[in-house]
Amino acid sequence: MAKKGENVIMGISIGDLNGIGAEVLLKTFEDARMLDMCTPVIFANVKVLSFIKKTFNLECALHGIDSLDQLVVGKINVLNVWREGVNIDFGKNNPEVGKYAIKSFTEAVAALKEKQIDVLVTAPINKYNIQSDEFKFPGHTDYLDQELGGDALMFMVQDNLRVGLLTDHIPVNEVSAHLTEALIRKKILTINTSLKKDFKINGPKIAILGVNPHSGDNGVIGKEDDTIVKPALKKLFEEGVRVFGPFSADSFFGSGQYEKYDAIIAAYHDQGLIPFKTLSFGNGVNYTAGLEGIRTSPDHGTGYDIAGKGEADHNSFKEAVYLALDVYHNRAEYDNLTSNPLKIREKQEESKKYS
Template structure:
C-alpha cells in the first residue's frame, strides 16, 4: 500500500469568484496535512499566488507543468493556464466558469491517467459552467461520463450516509425517473460501495418513499405501491438487507436513520435537507460507484462571503480525509478479494 504522504490528491479549483480557493489554501496551511497526502491543485501558480496573498495564507506553492514534477509533501500547483484571471469575488462570471471547467477537465484527465490517485473538487457555479462543449448540471454527471461505473451521489458524515435515487432532476419529473431498473442499479451501487469503500460486510439499507406517507395506500399517489415496494421485495429475495419504503417526514426526526448503514432518498431535497441539517459543515459529497475516488465539500460557492476570508474549510478538509480513507479501503478490499484466505489468517 502507498505511504500516506505519497497519495496524490488532485484538486479542481472550482469557481475562483467563490470560496473554493480559500478553503483549499486554508486546508493545506496546516503543515500536518502534508503528512497525510500530496496535494496537486489544477489552476495556475500566478492565480494561486494572488489568492494566497489576498487571504494572507502562509503556504509555499510549487508550480509544475507535468506529473513527473510533483514533489511529495509539497503543495503542487499544476499550471493549467497562463492567462490572467480577473477575479471579482461574489460575481457570477462565465469567463471564470471556463477556468473552473479547464481545472476540472485537467484534474479528471490526470486522475484517469494515474497521475493523481483521488480527486477532490472545490465548488462550481452550475450556471456559469454551461457552454457548447460542457452541458452537465454538475460534477457528478460529468464524472459519470468520464469514469467507468454507475455513479451515485452519496452524502457522508461519520456513520450517516445518504444516497439518492435521483439527484439533479426537477420535482415534476421525479416519479417518471424512478423505475425498477433504476432502483436496482442504485441499490446495487450503494451496497457494493458500502462493502468496498466503507468496510461494511453486510450493509443494512433503508429506502425512503416517493410520495408523502409512502402514498397512503394509493390515496397520495401509487408509485410507492406499484414501483418501489415490489422492487424492494424482489431485491430482498436476493439476500440484501434492504428495508422500506419509509415515510420520509418522520424517518430522521425519530432517529430511525441510526439503525442503518445507509439511507436512499428518492430525490435530492428529501435526502439533502435532513443530511445538511444534521451535519452541515462536516459532511462530504462522495460519488460512489465509479472506478476512481472523488469527493467534495457539502456546500456551494458561497458567493455572499467570497473574498472576505471568513469561509470555514472544515468540510473541504473532511473531503480530503474521506478520499484518502476510501482510497486505502479500496486497496484493502482488492487484496481481500484476491486472497481471502490469507486475509482471514492475518485476522486470527
C-alpha cells in the same frame, strides 16, 4: 499509483475562482500536517493561487509545476493548466471564470483516468456559468459518470450518516417519471457495493424513503411506492441485499430511525439533502460512489455571499480530503482481501454474524 506507506497524490480542481473554493482549499493545507497524509496537486495557475493566498494572508508555500512529472511529494503543487491572468472579482457570477473552473476540472479528471493522481477532490462550481458548447453537464457528477467507469451516484457522507439519491438534479415534477424498478435496483446495488468496498461495512443495512407522503398510504397519496418501490425492494431482499422500506420520510430523521442503518436512499434531491445538511452542520462531504475513480467534494456551493471576506469555514473541504484518503485505503484493503481466497473465507464467516 501510491503504494502502502506512500504519500497519496491528491488532485484538486479549483472550482469557481470568484467563490470560496480556493480559500477553503488553501486554509485546509495551511496546516502542514495535511502533507504527511497526502501530496496535493491543484489544477490551476500558481500566480492566481498566490494572489488568493496573499488576499487572505495565508501561510502556505505553493510549488508551481508545468507537468505532473515535476510534482514534489510533501509540497503543495500547483499545476499550471493555463498561463494567462484571471480577473478575480469575489462574489460575482462570471462565465469567463466558469471556463477556468471547467478547464481545471476536466484536466484533473483526465489525470485521474490516466492514474497520474490517486484521488480527486473538487472545489465548488457554479452550475450556470460552466455551460458551453464543450461542456453541457448539470455538474461534476454527470461528467464523471461519462468519463470514469461505473455508475455514478451522489452519496452524502458525514461520519456514520450516509445519504444517497435515486434521482439528483432533476425538477421535482419529473421525479416519478424517472423512477423505475431498474433504476432502484441499480442505485441500491451501487450503494451496497460502496458500503462494503469503500466503507468497510460487512452486511450493510440500507433504508429507502418513500416517494410520496407517508409512502403513499397504501395508494391513497400516490401509487409509486406500492407499484415500483416495494416490488424492487422485495426482489433485492430475496437476493440477500439487506434493504428495508419504503419509510415515511417526514419522521424518519426526526425520530432517529436513520441511526439504525448504514445508508439511507432518498427518492429525490431535497428529500435527502435537507435532513442531511441539517444534521451534518457543514461537515458533510459529497462522495461520488460507484465509479472506478475516487472523487469527493465539500457539501457547500460557491458561497458568493461571503467570498473574499476571509470568513469561509474550511471544515467540509478538510473532511472531503479525509474521506478521499479513507476510501483510497479502504479500497486497497478490499482489493487485497478479494485477491486472497483464505481472507475471503474468513470474511464470509465473519459476515454470517450480520445475516
